[in-house]
Amino acid sequence: MSRSVYALTVGINNYQSHTIPPLKGCVNDITVIDEFLRKHLTNNEDKLFIKKLINHEATRQAIIDGFREHLCQAKSNDVALFYFSGHGSQERAGQEFWNLEPDHLNETLVCWDSRTDDIWDLADKEIAKLIAEVSQNHPHIVIILDCCHSGGGTRDENDDVSSDKFNLQYTGIRSVNTELRERPLSSFILSEKEINSFFSKSDLNDNESNKFFIPQGEYILLAACRDNEEAKEHRSQKRGVFSYFLMDSLQRNGSLNYRDLFKRTNALVRSLYPKQSPQIEATNSNYLDQPFLGGIVGQRQIYFTIIYDGLNGWSIDAGAIHGIIYSNGNEKTRLAIFPINVEDISQLQDAIAVAEITEVLPQLSRINISGEREILDPELTYKAVITSLPASFLKVYLKGEESGVNYARQAIQTASFGESHSLYIGEVDNFNEADVCLQALGDKYFIIRVSDQRQLISPIPGFTSESALQAIHALEHIARWINIATITSPANSLISSDAVQMQVYQQESEIHDYPIYLKYQANNGKLEPPIIRIKLTNKSENALYCVLLNLTELFAVTGIPFAGVRTGILLQPGQEIWALEGRDISMVIPQNFGHQGVTEYTEYKDILKLIVSISEFDADLLIQGNIEKSNHHPSNDNTQVYVTKSNSFNNLIRKIQSRAIVPYKDEPQKPEVLDEWMTSQILIITATPNDDTDKQVKQKNLHRLFRHLRIGLFLVLPLIAIFLGWIIWQKSQSDKSDKQKTSYYNFSALLEKSKTDLNKNLNPVTYDNDLT
Template structure:
């Protein structure tokens, strides 16, 4: 069932005396209405906007009941208020609900007219409790003052109306008719599934500022910017972080607040996920514990590995991410929800910035060595010549913490996974077995590092380059598996389709990671192919079970087809490696490329590439094969990139 957003937006500037007029509230709700129309779309949005003279107490309460009341259990109900807040004395009958005997109120356009009143916190809570009774997710945004001791600021307009001096009878409260006062709910926070985003603390004032030549509420302007710039489904914590940084950069003594009776609601997507997914920029801001990016371990940011760590280029939040960055950042500590960074040079702490990943640490493959003592010692000695960025041997007795285990036997070395007895590769025996085992481990390490390569800070959507693999039946997309079977001795053919779904040019590469640790990059002559907006391409491939493997008893192989997408041209051909052959040292790359696994149907091959890193992605790909890359090139262009994979299982019956 499609989630619908039922939104009621109220903005009042033209208050009659004695309530001071405002000048940014109508701008607030009209701008926010535009955000909702653009992000949610007309088919999923039920919108009512009340401004100035239309925003009477009767109209607001009726819309809360009639319009938001139509939200069903799978929907979202939003009440957005931009206008004056105030206070009033609580009627004695309701003192048990209000210890300080003062109610926070929203000032409707006619609230101070004879026979009309402010909308008190208890009334709003009661009305919204009726809305959320259906099970819908209820959201309240209040861009107003809700304190009693605020004073006017000499430079900023504050959204605080003077208290209503009239004595208000309890019978005038919505939901508090005689005999029902005990059921009234106190304060702003409604009951049910809800979240409240307030402009400021109860002791502060909500201010108006000038943004882009127009008067705006500081909170409303910050919220619009946050939802415009944020991608994905930002949580309430994410939104609070962004609006807090924005508001603090514009005004003093105003701290937005998020309130809820259920703390788990704070990790839900803003507006309950009613905003469709868009790419989420990786942002950098200064928090009490220092500079940090808003991605951590749960987002896939890897912990530093020795002196290697995630590196980032920093740009203005709404600017381009090409050209020279404002600063560079290096991750120093990865926390669950964010990562602390070291910034060079320092930037203005009052702003939020965009960060783009330029380098990722790839930890070495940890190998434990067990078995016959003399052979194990010889293997450890040979490992001293290995690329320490690819392979690292754990201390004796630490095999249980290793990624792979090498067992030294009289016949040679057996490479397995911990707890698995079946060899991962054939037994390595004969002359120079130690050096060949280390080379095999290095090749497996390169394959494993590439197969798991992701960009935790990408701004590209998951479907930026749409990938489908088909063989005449239903196509399979990213993350899926296509199963193929030989027809007699004829290998099955299939096609990979790639299509740029974005409005910007992209480059894509198709890599084949074979089950026997080969990496083929010859799908396109230059390694990657340019795809303009809406452009597509197709690659015809053949699923193969090699004759030698088949004769030895292997009847099924699994290929990982990895699509690497980038905003800049890149060359993945330096990744190419032959199938793993433990019988001899790896042979040099052949001009026509390897022939096992899923290969180009026309037999074409590109051979190896291997030029100097021109972009940050080239450097990341280079880091898959070795850590011996030297310092980061100063002129390397910063690319945004992502990886997606489809799996192909080819069966060749006996």
């Protein structure tokens, strides 16, 4: 049965209002999704109807009409897709919406003519109304929003936009200020009858009157970030970060279900932009297990088309906006060329020529063809697949004190074996194009991530050749981590995305939510890290070699062993195995994370990355330590690496580790199968206790102290009583003894006196006569 796809795609780089900053990647996002839909319909009987609104075409009314006149044509077996790439914002919500918005703010999409001539943004309540209208015919509805839902993302809300000091420059952030005007309910796309019907008819005593309830429609939503976060643009690709990785995932495997598509996109976005958290929701959770767009876009062998014209010569129909990489170095993007009628393009020995990318333009790339087995006819069209990509460089912007910058620039030039330019990083002249900034300030080097202005490592003291080289080695450490984090399944992988199942368990129960959120728990007054276990199961019919890596937020890459100390394991069909032989894995937040104690931070991110290959490969080449430890104990990271096994994934690992590649013409001319690995990843976010939990712990500790005091007093008081009683007894005995002694002395004195008186009576006194 034939199906129809009705797509409403909206991309806005430039806005009518002079108060709204421009963007650069929104139109490119729409160009890529349009091309993807046109190339990937699985059934020739399926039909595609795209309504594209670019810049000035994307007025508020045009978007509303696009829903009502275009998407509402979709029937029960069809697909309705709304894709918006542009600015997002918020506006003050009327009191009737406060039951839905605790912060009293509506989320909005900023249309081209928003905030001019009393034109309002398109509020989330209005989008819900439009979705409900489309869903009346029960199509498969998908909403994709690459915009920010928070206000004040580009400047402070108190800035005076009319001031000469206010400069509307490109920021790479898809957000504008909150609309603070009081919006009347009559400005919403709701008739008076609809407004009345949407208010609760509950009894006034329920306090439910005068509350708005959103009209319901069945849909799946993929959003670039949380409603309090900023959606960023990929500065070098001129695309939205979310759109770039979302479409990259789809181009590699268009048959992914929504849950797996989100897993991959989310992990890639957050590995490079930690403060942007893509979101997924569905009115029915079962929808998340359906293939993207209901399966109407399926898995196909991905190829480019090669043509010849007088202006560009030989070229492929893909350029910078498609993610084609150009390199000035020895590494080039390489292609294998096939006749247009060849079905299986995974067998490289069937290629009739090879080519290299010589120039990357926005929507096409010029190529240089060599190694022709037969002369290519300029009148014919050919297929091409990518066989090799240059590993991407980390773009570094140098700024600060001149002496420090000069030392850093010299270190970049001699970072490889002390003789040649760094193999991992390259200097850029524009801050907005950089991934990181190396700042020389106050006799110290600071490494700052441009996307969130976060300091990545402790400052490196001194402006010397040694300290500058230490800073460059730290940047190379980060570059290798990013390259490993972004290894993804090839477009034409022979291994399906669900070949090996990775499951995470906590307390004997599998965790199905994604991303996985774990929290420290209070136990007897102590905070204990969460515990997980990980299991792999080979669901395919082939033996597969599996490696499980943990990529930490401190740029470490560690291998998680399965049996003994073995990082990799060959899984037979149907076999399952537990990481660490089934032992518990503690998700501990490092005490030195952010150079503060653990309770100073709320979240720490780990990426569990599973790499599956048909052939065994040396995963030890991917392992590296914590950047802080490596930075304090630097080692030579430029050691030459030799890989004995010859397969495409080992070649990729070798490039990541050493950038040493063999010239294409000298590679062994033996049959080789294209693309023989697959990757998947799970993002785990471990949270430290929030304020409430911290208070609970303190209260428990206080109660525990009081309990111990009570027990102590209960045990000590009898002892004190006994001691006091003994003292009192001793005192009484002492007093009694003193009384006895006093009585004895008194009796003795009385006795002596009596004796004296008696003697006087017995011997009377006589007087001498002579004296008389």
